[in-house]
Amino acid sequence: MPAHVPNAGLTRRDLLKRTGGLAALAAFTAACGGNTGRPSSGGGSGGSKVNLSQWYHQYGETGTQQAATKYAKAYTDANVSVQWTPGDYGTKLSSGLLSNKGPDVFESQLNIGMVKSNQVVALDDIMADVKDDFQPGDLATNTVDGKIYGIRMIVDPQVIYYKKSLLDKAGIKPPETIDDLISAAKELTTNKVKGLFVGNDGGLALGGPALWSSGGTYLTDDHKPGFTGARAAQAFGKLHELYASKSILLGSPTDWTDPSAINQGLAAMQWIGMWAVPGMQKALGDDLGVFAFPALDAQGKPAVYSGGWTQFVSAKSANVDAAKKFVKWLWIDQSADQEDWCLNYGFHIPPRKSLAAKASKLQSGVAAETVKLTADYGHTDNPAWTPKMGTAFTDLLTNVIKKGADPAAEISKAEKTVNTELSRLFG
Amino acid sequence: MSAPVTTSRAEDAATAGERRRRRRPGRQKGIAGNALWFWIFVGPFVLGLLVFSYLPIIWSLVLSFFEAYNTATPSKFVGLQxxxxxxxxxxxxxxxxxxxxxxxxxxxxxxxxxxxxxxxxxxxxxxxxxxxxxxxxxxxxxxxxxxxxxxxxxxxxxxxxxxxxxxxxxxxxxxxxxxxxxxxxxxxxxxxxxxxxxxxxxxxxxxxxxxxxxxxxxxxxxxxxxxxxxxxxxxxxxxxxxxxxxxxxxxxxxxxxxxxxxxxxxxxxxxxxxxxxxxxxxxxxxxxxxxxxxxxxxxxxxxxxxxxxxxxxxxxxxxxxxx
Missing domain, CATH: 1.10.3720.10 (MetI-like)
Structure with a gap:
């Protein structure tokens, strides 16, 4: 066939149809590209209501998404659309915050990088009247250079819950030191049940609590690494001992944030947040006890990681003032909604002292004990601790816990990265 | 060996062109028409390749010379650091x-x-x-x-x-x-x-x-x-x-x-x-x-x-x- 016969099988009509189809496809994909989950129009003060987009990560408890949508709908001064994000919320949020196509209002945890790159706005004006009603730690974790950038929505203490019956049967008391914890985990391990579940990664979540239990901190108040001492090295070494004791559960289908492992009897004790208490009580009834991460030794102190989520207003929002107004309405004025959010799905401590005091669901049983442990031993995040420092710290833990590397050598490696970051941020 | 083949193909093309012109009087479909169709078919893909592959690569090259934390439009040039x-x-x-x-x-x-x-x-x-x-x-x-x-x-x-x-x-x-x-x-x-x-x-x-x-x-x-x-x-x-x-x-x-x-x-x-x-x-x-x-x-x-x-x-x- 000579090469120049142009598309023998294609008539002009066919060609038009196909190019038409192509154009339609292009229009369709263009429309898809424009769907960012954000309401279509941005500004607008003249009579019509402003559109706001509010981003959440996916909470595990049923009813949370409906509740979030309900609050947003009830707000009358703006049209608030809720974007619920299953999967990797952090990454999606990071890219959302790079442009003005992202959220107006979002939940996250503060780090100084967000302030330096101007992603969040200060909320001191709306916080002024209620500042004293928040726990100091929950304010500090959201404060950079004296300005408050976020409103704590929920406080999620992370501790160790255990099946009382199994410890009683073995004649074991709740551990008071890390050595106690290691030997309890060993004793509770059978061929069906492991002693302790601290995550499929072998216990990276315990890095902070172990550090605190030795008397260390991530960063000191004058912005120096606080994890470099010999006692910190000793604590990290203990985490390796725990990992190597063959008494921790690894490779569970769900990770430590989900109570399935303890509920299904795969482990006798589990490191997890208070959010899972309703789920654990449903499966285990009263057969549930709690203790904080134990002290390194007699000179140490038990530790509770007081994590949680905080509400922010994006500096790239086209309607910063409207967004601030909405955030004030929902997370400061609507105390009934805040109570609902903290107590009716998973259990979270309300960050407002006034609400926490009347939270009847948290005044008995393991929930009450967890609240007490948090008050006594709670530690919140330091906003000067950036994700890059976090990664260096995680690498340190992985090398020590899983590979059995020398803690002191790994600490000095991480210290180098942290110091580089500190000098970038604070000069 | 190759020269005569080229010639005969060129002749082929020429005669086929003649035939087409004779078949459809008044319809001139020269090089311009072919180029138009070429771009209609290839254009969307070239555009896609440009927008979704080449542009990001070039932008990535630009970013690699800047300190770019939390931003895709950085301002601090750091050279090869x-x-x-x-x-x-x-x-x-x-x-x-x-x-x-x-x-x-x-x-x-x-x-x-x-x-x-x-x-x-x-x-x-x-x-x-x-x-x-x-x-x-x-x-x-x-x-x-x-x-x-x-x-x-x-x-x-x-x-x-x-x-x-x-x-x-x-x-x-x-x-x-x-x-x-x-x-x-x-x-x-x-x-x-x-x-x-x-x-x-x-x-x-x-x-x-x-x-x-x-x-x-x-x-x-x-x-x-x-x-x-x-x-x-x-x-x-x-x-x-x-x-x-x-x-x-x-x-x-x-x-x-x-x-x-x-x-x-x-x-x-x-x-x-x-x-x-x-x-x-x-x-x-x-x-x-x-x-x-x-x-x-x-x-x-x-x-x-x-x-x-x-x-x-x-x-x-x-x-x-x-x-």
Whole structure:
């Protein structure tokens, strides 16, 4: 066939149809590209209501998404659309915050990088009247250079819950030191049940609590690494001992944030947040006890990681003032909604002292004990601790816990990265 | 020899053009018309390639010279500092090491197994299409889905995982496949999931290669007294598959460099087994949002892939005349 016969099988009509189809496809994909989950129009003060987009990560408890949508709908001064994000919320949020196509209002945890790159706005004006009603730690974790950038929505203490019956049967008391914890985990391990579940990664979540239990901190108040001492090295070494004791559960289908492992009897004790208490009580009834991460030794102190989520207003929002107004309405004025959010799905401590005091669901049983442990031993995040420092710290833990590397050598490696970051941020 | 052919083709074209013009009087379809149709068809793809491939690459090059935390429009120029940092970053270097280990496992294994599979399927006398499809089918499965099945059902670390159930029959203790670093059991799920997913594809390439070998070669070998089996495979089949083999090796190595999905979904971003892409993703698009260093690392990786591919092509003579 000579090469120049142009598309023998294609008539002009066919060609038009196909190019038409192509154009339609292009229009369709263009429309898809424009769907960012954000309401279509941005500004607008003249009579019509402003559109706001509010981003959440996916909470595990049923009813949370409906509740979030309900609050947003009830707000009358703006049209608030809720974007619920299953999967990797952090990454999606990071890219959302790079442009003005992202959220107006979002939940996250503060780090100084967000302030330096101007992603969040200060909320001191709306916080002024209620500042004293928040726990100091929950304010500090959201404060950079004296300005408050976020409103704590929920406080999620992370501790160790255990099946009382199994410890009683073995004649074991709740551990008071890390050595106690290691030997309890060993004793509770059978061929069906492991002693302790601290995550499929072998216990990276315990890095902070172990550090605190030795008397260390991530960063000191004058912005120096606080994890470099010999006692910190000793604590990290203990985490390796725990990992190597063959008494921790690894490779569970769900990770430590989900109570399935303890509920299904795969482990006798589990490191997890208070959010899972309703789920654990449903499966285990009263057969549930709690203790904080134990002290390194007699000179140490038990530790509770007081994590949680905080509400922010994006500096790239086209309607910063409207967004601030909405955030004030929902997370400061609507105390009934805040109570609902903290107590009716998973259990979270309300960050407002006034609400926490009347939270009847948290005044008995393991929930009450967890609240007490948090008050006594709670530690919140330091906003000067950036994700890059976090990664260096995680690498340190992985090398020590899983590979059995020398803690002191790994600490000095991480210290180098942290110091580089500190000098970038604070000069 | 070639000149007369060109002339005759040109004449052909000319006469055909004449014919067309005669058939459709008044309709001039010259070079301009052809160019228009060329752009209508090719344009959208060129545009897509520009917008989604070339522009990001160029932008990445720009970013790699800036300090770009949490922003894609940075202002602080740092010159080559990001490149220097990345080349000194032991995590980045160890990710290249991880890739090397992975490639050492996966490239020869895929090559040998897919060739063996192709030889077997090609010799099957009945239901050949069925076998071909069965082995090819996993190629259609997504890496993410397969990784989830591997992690949650086959290689989970508890007693009801498939692998541990089987070990249990022989009285062997549960193994936490993905969490154990000594011995590094995590390589088993990582390598097997990729083998399962890609063997079928390379098998098809080899089958196509096998079917291109002329039967007369085998007949001649038979007449010359070559023993069927190894001798025929070694001196007829394998040399005849040279072009296919080289293509398979190069494609395989590039695919290994691009490994991301199964690592990310099976073990996450852990420092003992993360290939370069997982590490770079963590730096630039994960929580760190350091687009400057991430871009510099990505470009270093691109240069390495280019050099390795060129070297490989040079050594094996890929694309030489006659292949």
């Amino acid at each position: 990001n490149y220097i940092d990345m080349l000194k970053d032991h995590n980045f270097l160890s990710s290249l090491g991880t890739f090397t280990i992975f490639a050492v496992f996966i490239v020869p294994l895929t090559f040998i197994l897919s060739l063996a599979l192709a030889l077997l399927v090609n010799q099957v006398k009945i239901a050949r299409a069925f076998f071909r499809s069965v082995f090819f089918l996993p190629t259609a499965c997504s890496y993410v889905v397969a990784s989830l099945i591997w992690r949650l059902s086959i290689f989970n670390g508890v007693r009801f995982g498939l692998a541990n159930t089987i070990l249990g029959w022989f009285g062997i203790d549960n193994i936490a496949w993905l969490s154990t670093v000594s011995p590094p059991w995590y390589w088993l799920p990582i390598v097997t999931v990729r083998l399962w997913l890609q063997l079928g594809f390379y098998m098809i390439l080899f089958i196509a290669g096998l079917q291109r070998i002329s039967p007369t070669l085998y007949e001649a070998a038979y007449v010359d007294g070559a023993k069927p089996g190894w001798q025929v495979f070694r001196y007829i089949t394998l040399p005849q598959l040279r072009a296919t083999s080289i293509a398979v090796l190069i494609l395989n190595l590039i695919a290994a460099y691009q490994a991301f999905d199964e690592f990310y979904n099976l073990i996450g971003n852990v420092n003992y087994a993360r290939p370069p892409l997982v590490y770079l993703y963590g730096i630039s698009l994960g929580s760190i949002q350091d687009l400057g260093h991430g871009s510099a690392g990505a470009l270093i990786l691109a240069v390495i892939i280019m050099i390795v591919t060129l070297l490989q092509a040079r050594i094996f003579g890929f694309g030489k005349a006659g292949d």
